[in-house]
Amino acid sequence: MKNMVLILGFLVLLPLVMASPQNKELKKVTFLPSWVPQQQFAGYYMAKEKGIYAKYGLDVTIIPGGYRHDVVTSLKKGEIDFGIMFLYTGVMERANGAKIVNIGQIFQRSSIMFIAKKSSGIKTLKDFNGKRIGIWRTIAKELTTGFLKNHNINAEIVPFDKGTNVFLNGAVDVTVMMNYNEYHRLINSGINPDELNKFNFYDYGMNFPEDGIYCMESLFKKDPALCKKFVAASIEGWSYALTHKDETINVVDKYKEMAKVADNRSHAKWMLNSMNDMISSSGKNVTEGTLLESDYNNLTNFLYESKFITNKPLYGDFYKGSR
Amino acid sequence: MSKITFKISKPILYTFIVLVIAAAVFPVIELSRMYERYSWKKHTREQAQAKLIGEVNRIQKTILSIEQIPQNLAYVLEFSKPKKEHMNILLNAVVANNDEVFGTCIAFEPYSFDKDTLYYAPYLYKKDGKIVSVNSSDSSDHYFSKDWYLIPKTINKPVWIEPYFDEGAGGGNIILATYSVPFYYYDGANETMKGIVSVDISLDWLSKTVSSIKLFDESYCILVSENGTIISAPNPQWPYNESLFSIADEYRLPSLREIGRNLQKGKSGFVDVGEFGTRRDWWIYYMPIPANNWGVLLVVPEG
Known part of the structure; x- marks a missing residue:
């Protein structure tokens, strides 16, 4: 009798087990973050690590980003299904004819700033004139040069690849940085916060959202459900990451080690804590992952007026996420 | 007038004496220990x-001798303005004759080595016991914006670049520090910066x-x-x-x-x-x- 109950129980549960996502054939997709493994992408790594992508029926391969992997090029070549890009990059590419679409706007605000040592005497934007200003050679170039142009700053522009050495070695007086990354690296190089003057772009009317999830328009048209699943799972991954920070730091560390990325726990904590601020839509009254039309219009107007684009892609053509 | 007398039992008296002695000796011992600790610490x-x-x-001394290597190379370049083939001989000699040197490069300013060539930067480095040669003339290298080139060029003096994992020609797995020295050509009236000589030092030693x-x-x-x-x-x-x-x-x-x-x-x-x-x-x-x-x-x- 006891055996009979067990067998019946097994037969009842069997269809449920068979229907669980782990046993369904998972849809293989590839995903390229815009940079090397770091907490900036913690939500995606956690979605993979904690089986959240699998729960949504996805088998996601995360390719470590970096100089050798450009997201737009990889999307256009069909090498990846999804990628992370700054909103401004997405708009510029779309305006220049690339058929890419934004399917989820993860970061809701700007983290870019210019920074100067107080000892340099640079206190206001006017003090930038005649100085050497470091900007990234490839990243956010339009935002940084547009910022300087809009404020009529006449300075020597020094394009550099990455990091803080150009600033620390005195090759530039002012440099571009992200608050969640290079700024803290400066602090961990021995400069105290009260020795620096920060010029946050969001204080100058340029609070443009940053990281969003992109794919080719053709993929979205062919399989919109797949795109929605990827975004929903990624947002759930972020939710997990921000509520399990120690575990998240350990997981991302594993990916950093594989990609030989130098980092430490102090910086990882700073970056992960900063992500709360980047993702939360406080004051915007939107659900996570949404690109507000007003944010989109602010950015496209800036790019158009600064002559970085000659046409403004329509919001509805560019953004395919939830509203 | 009556006289008040205290009667103290012997055990109490002895205990009192011991306590007085201990109170006097203990600080001395403790002071002596503190002095001992202080002396040892000092x-x-x-x-x-x-x-x-x-x-x-x-x-x-070792670092100064390493710094001398690219400085000497810069002097040679400034005075002899060598051709391509001679430059490779020079670089080969630097890598082959200095154990600490992992690689060395002569990187020129845009169109400086040749009026038709934007990037020109021969680089020799050690790999599997041999000396390998590459030319960073590929535009994808963008060496003008890399720390080892940009910083000494901008501040116009030799500089040690922060240690880094080699991601380029070296093939990784090695922590290097680069010392970069600007070099100049003098045309009789003006001195113009022509490029950067750099040595990559393996930090193992x-x-x-x-x-x-x-x-x-x-x-x-x-x-x-x-x-x-x-x-x-x-x-x-x-x-x-x-x-x-x-x-x-x-x-x-x-x-x-x-x-x-x-x-x-x-x-x-x-x-x-x-x-x-x-x-x-x-x-x-x-x-x-x-x-x-x-x-x-x-x-x-x-x-």
């Missing part, structure tokens, strides 16, 4: 200081040198760069990942941050850091390496 700190001064002088410095069995040394990046330490996770400042933050050791800032100012000194990764108290003697503004910390357990 002695070991003098030993630490003497030891580190000697070692830092030794490292300083320096790590070994520093890790061999010991005052006692449990003491150890840490080597840091100008920005506080750890180059050598007994904890294998620290080099290149951590800086003195990130560890100060993680372990909540403000004194360690102070050491880092003092080294950047060229200062040396002793600091009691308290518990430092273990449940023991430690003290540190730190000293800058003036040649390149790096620093060495001798970490010693208390007691």
Whole structure:
């Protein structure tokens, strides 16, 4: 009798087990973050690590980003299904004819700033004139040069690849940085916060959202459900990451080690804590992952007026996420 | 008038006498112990200081001799303006004859070597016991915006670049530090910067040198760069990942941050850091390496 109950129980549960996502054939997709493994992408790594992508029926391969992997090029070549890009990059590419679409706007605000040592005497934007200003050679170039142009700053522009050495070695007086990354690296190089003057772009009317999830328009048209699943799972991954920070730091560390990325726990904590601020839509009254039309219009107007684009892609053509 | 008398029993009297003697002797013993501890501490700190001064002088000499390599190469370039084939011979000689040198490069300003060539930068490095040659003339290298080229060019003087993992021609798995020197051509009236000579130094030899410095069995040394990046330490996770400042933050050791800032100012000194990764108290003697503004910390357990 006891055996009979067990067998019946097994037969009842069997269809449920068979229907669980782990046993369904998972849809293989590839995903390229815009940079090397770091907490900036913690939500995606956690979605993979904690089986959240699998729960949504996805088998996601995360390719470590970096100089050798450009997201737009990889999307256009069909090498990846999804990628992370700054909103401004997405708009510029779309305006220049690339058929890419934004399917989820993860970061809701700007983290870019210019920074100067107080000892340099640079206190206001006017003090930038005649100085050497470091900007990234490839990243956010339009935002940084547009910022300087809009404020009529006449300075020597020094394009550099990455990091803080150009600033620390005195090759530039002012440099571009992200608050969640290079700024803290400066602090961990021995400069105290009260020795620096920060010029946050969001204080100058340029609070443009940053990281969003992109794919080719053709993929979205062919399989919109797949795109929605990827975004929903990624947002759930972020939710997990921000509520399990120690575990998240350990997981991302594993990916950093594989990609030989130098980092430490102090910086990882700073970056992960900063992500709360980047993702939360406080004051915007939107659900996570949404690109507000007003944010989109602010950015496209800036790019158009600064002559970085000659046409403004329509919001509805560019953004395919939830509203 | 009656006389008041106290009667004290013998045991109480003896106890009282013992207590009085103990009260008098105990501070003396304790003072003597404190003096002993002070003398020992003073002695070991003098030993630490003497030891580190000697070692830092030794490292300083080696670093200065390494700096001489690209400086000499820059002089040769300035006076002889060699052709392509001669340049390769020069670079080959530098890599082959200097054990510490991993690779060396002569990188020219845009259209400077040849009026039709934007990028020209022959680079020779060691790989699997051989010397391999590449030319960073590929525009994807963009060497003009890399630290090793951009910083000495902009500040117009030789500079040590922060240690990094080799991601380029070296094929990875090696921590390098680059010393870069600008070179100039003089046309009789004006001096124009023509490019940068750089040498990539494998930090293995320096790590070994520093890790061999010991005052006692449990003491150890840490080597840091100008920005506080750890180059050598007994904890294998620290080099290149951590800086003195990130560890100060993680372990909540403000004194360690102070050491880092003092080294950047060229200062040396002793600091009691308290518990430092273990449940023991430690003290540190730190000293800058003036040649390149790096620093060495001798970490010693208390007691």
